[in-house]
Amino acid sequence: MLIExxxxxxxxxxxxxxxxxxxxxxKVNLKIPERLIAADPMIVELHNSLTEPGHxxxxxxxxxxTGQLDVAVSPANVSRALCFLDTLVKAWKARGHGIALRNDxxxxxxxxEEILIKVxxxxxxxxxxGDSYSRKQPTGLLYxxxxxxxxxxxxxxxxxxxxQLLKILTWLEVMxxxxxxxxxxxxxxxxxxxxxxxxxxxxVQAKK
Numbered sequence: 001m002l003i004e005x006x007x008x009x010x011x012x013x014x015x016x017x018x019x020x021x022x023x024x025x026x027k028v029n030l031k032i033p034e035r036l037i038a039a040d041p042m043i044v045e046l047h048n049s050l051t052e053p054g055h056x057x058x059x060x061x062x063x064x065x066t067g068q069l070d071v072a073v074s075p076a077n078v079s080r081a082l083c084f085l086d087t088l089v090k091a092w093k094a095r096g097h098g099i100a101l102r103n104d105x106x107x108x109x110x111x112x113e114e115i116l117i118k119v120x121x122x123x124x125x126x127x128x129x130g131d132s133y134s135r136k137q138p139t140g141l142l143y144x145x146x147x148x149x150x151x152x153x154x155x156x157x158x159x160x161x162x163x164q165l166l167k168i169l170t171w172l173e174v175m176x177x178x179x180x181x182x183x184x185x186x187x188x189x190x191x192x193x194x195x196x197x198x199x200x201x202x203x204v205q206a207k208k
Contacts (some may be wrong), residue, residue, distance in 0.1 A: 011174070014174045014177070015170055015171070015174055018170050018173055018174055019166060019167070019170040022095065022166060022170055022173070023089075023166060023171055024031070025094070025095070027094040027095075028091045028094050028095065028169075029087065029090065029091060029094070030087070030091060030165055030166055031087070032083055032084055032087045032162045032165065033083055033087070034083065035079065035083065036079070036082060036086060038094075040086055040089050040090060042068070042069055042071070042089065042099065042101075043085060043089065044080070044083055044087040045068060045098045046064055046068045046069050046071060046082060046085075047078070047082050049064065049065050049068060050062050050064070050071070050073075050075075050078045050082075051078060052073075057075070057088075059123065059135065059136040059137075059138075060074050060080065060136065060137055060138040061073060061074055061121060061123070061138060062074070062075055066104055067101055067104075068101065069085060069089075069101070069106045069119075070105060070106040070117065070118035070119070071085065071118070071119045071120075072118075072119075072120050072121065073119065073120070074121055074123040074138035074140070074143065075142075076138075077121055077138070077140065079144060080142065081119050081121070081142055083166070084119070084142070084144075084161060084162055085119055087165065087191065088144075088165060088168065088169065091165070091169055092108055092169065092172070095169070095173065097109055097110050097173070097176070100114060101136060105118075106118060108146070108172050108176075108177075109176075110172070110173065110176025110177070110179070110180065111180055111182070112180065112183065113175075113176045113177065113179040113180050115146055115147055115148075115172055115175055115176060115179075116146065116147060117144070117145070117146050117172075118144070118145050118146075119142065119143075119144055119145075120142070120143055120145065121138050121139065121140070121142055121143075122139045122141040122142075122143060122155065123136040123137060123138055123139060124136070124137055124139050125137075126145070132139070140156075141155060141156040142155070142156050142161045143155035143156065143161065144161060144164075146167055146168070146171065146172060146175075147175065150175065152171055154167065154168055160208045
């Protein structure tokens with residue numbers, strides 16, 4: 001794990017310093033509106049899809065279509081989820097980063113690095129009287145999940161998801177930095193191994 005390759009104290013220091021930087025960045029708006037205002041084109045497309053009459057509802061949730069940001073929430077939570085995601089996308093782009101959609105998944109991009117992201121609503125299993133099986137039912141609790149091998153999740157709790165936006169942005173950016181550093185180090189190691197292999201081959205040829 002990337003975090004395990006640096007000391008925990010060092011990781012926390014990165015988070016603290018970067019969180020202050022983002023919080024004081026005049027280009028970044030962390031205030032989440034109650035309704036969409038001048039939404040990012042990706043959010044507009046997603047909104048039109050999720051609110052389309054007759055959109056398929058699976059176990060109480062409506063989900064994005066192929067090529068859209070990864071969201072699955074109840075119809076009642078569509079507006080809230082999209083206002084949160086729109087603010088996150090705008091803030092992430094204001095920091096100089098990007099969003100990529102590929103293979104039916106969404107990524108927050110940091111230079112050459114990509115971090116998997118998604119917005120979901122928690123479900124619970126319920127069983128009605130006389131039913132022999134249970135079914136999933138939305139709980140109203142939203143969560144944001146990021147990462148693949150190194151995962152992190154933020155969910156409604158003592159703090160609503162909206163109140164955790166700054167921490168989410170900070171974590172994404174620090175992970176982007178760490179993955180970038182790991183990639184550069186890996187490329188350097190591979191280059192050294194290749195050079196060593198070439199040197200060995202040259203010596204072998206010289207002895208023939």
